[in-house]
Amino acid sequence: MFGRLMPETASVQAVLTDRIFLGLTIASALILALVVGLILVFAIRFRRGSRVDRHPLPDIVSREFEIGWTAATIFLFVFVFWWAASAQIGAYSAPPNAIEIHVVAKQWMWKAQASNGAREINELHVPVNAPVKLIMTSQDVIHSFFVPAFRLKRDVLPDQQTEAWFQATKTGTFHLLCTEYCGTDHARMLGRVIVMEPEAYARWLSAQPEGDDLAHQGERLFSERGCAGCHAPGSRVHAPSLAGIWERPVPLEGDRFATADAGYIRDSILQPGRDVVAGYAPVMPSYAGLLDDGEIQAITAYIRALGSEPGVVRELGTP
Ligand code: CUA
Structure with missing residues (x-):
């Protein structure tokens, strides 16, 4: 209809x-x-001009009636909220x-x-x-x-x-x-x-x-753009290893923690001085203007493909 x-x-x-x-x-x-x-x-x-009784109403509104319509209105509002909120939450997960x-x-x-x-x-x-x-x-x-x-x-x-x-x-x-x-x-x-x-x-x-799939593009960028120079195992700079950090907590200075998700990785690439990883010197330069969004997405996909098991270095399969 x-x-x-x-x-x-x-x-x-x-x-x-x-x-x-x-x-x-x-x-x-x-x-x-x-x-x-x-x-x-x-x-x-x-x-x-109509002939009706215009005297004030007797006190007919009972307590039950009052409670009844208030409850019905609240129920209606809560139901509408639940209905729309559940659809909204579903749309985000x-x-x-x-x-x-x-x-x-x-x-x-x-x-x-x-x-x-x-x-x-x-x-x-x-x-x-x-x-x-x-x-x-x-x-x-x-x-x-x-x-x-x-x-x-x-x-x-x-x-x-x-x-x-x-x-x-x-x-x-x-x-x-x-x-x-x-x-x-x-x-x-x-x-x-x-x-x-x-x-x-x-x-x-x-x-x-x-x-290339995104992760392999990211792997290539990782070495071409100089990330690997510091972040690869065995580098002299001793930057934090990125293997196994995906969606895991990262200790920051000041006893805080961040989760190594896409947003955190993006921030670390563009504003590395903002949240320095505990125990490391703030030496990484910003890559703002040097990497575009597609490249950051690719590097993020690469770090994600490295997995979430700390200390385990996963190899990417061939595409
Ligand atoms: Cu409007 Cu893009």
Whole structure:
């Protein structure tokens, strides 16, 4: 019945979002009808000249009635909060088996890279009925990733990483828009999400020039850009080893701890002097302006591939 009122729905999240939207609309409409209806009844019944009893009401509002309607209102509010909050929390927690795609926004295009290194511009190929996690950052200003048919919208920020996920339920081509004003060609920062059957997606993926996967690109950058000069085992500088630190606590000066996640690694590369690792001299230079966002993503992927077991040096497999 409401299908035609709403934009096309093509993801698990879209169905949930629409349900909340319609639920709130129906609840609001019912309450509005009740209030307007009562106003009309009283306005007509007590109009000037009508013969009705105009004496003050006896004290008929009982305590039970008072408690009843207060409880009903609270219940309604708590229910709406729970409903919307649970959908919101779900929208932020991608399942662990999700396919990861790295997205870099720039004036004025979307660059995407699949985990096998396949790259696309302004297009995003994904399989149907599988969770897809987007790991996004911007190379310049704030953009916003918006796929109306998926009811998915997330800001994409410079110097930060944002994540979003979706599970498409239909094959087809869907609009991808930038929905944060980002300069002259903001309106033309358009793309397409192409949802394919799993077999077709696998064929598409294997037909792409593979390139290095992100972790291998990161490994190469790690030695080319001089990270390895200090951070590799056996270096004379004795910088902290990066093997096995992924998502583990890092002791900082002043008895504080950080978690070695993407944000921390990014900060350490761009502002190394801010949080110095306990027991080390603050000698690392900033790489701001020397590494772009895609390169930082690649180095992060490399450090992640080195694993989370301290002291265990994992080798990357061949791509
Ligand atoms: Cu990018 Cu608007």
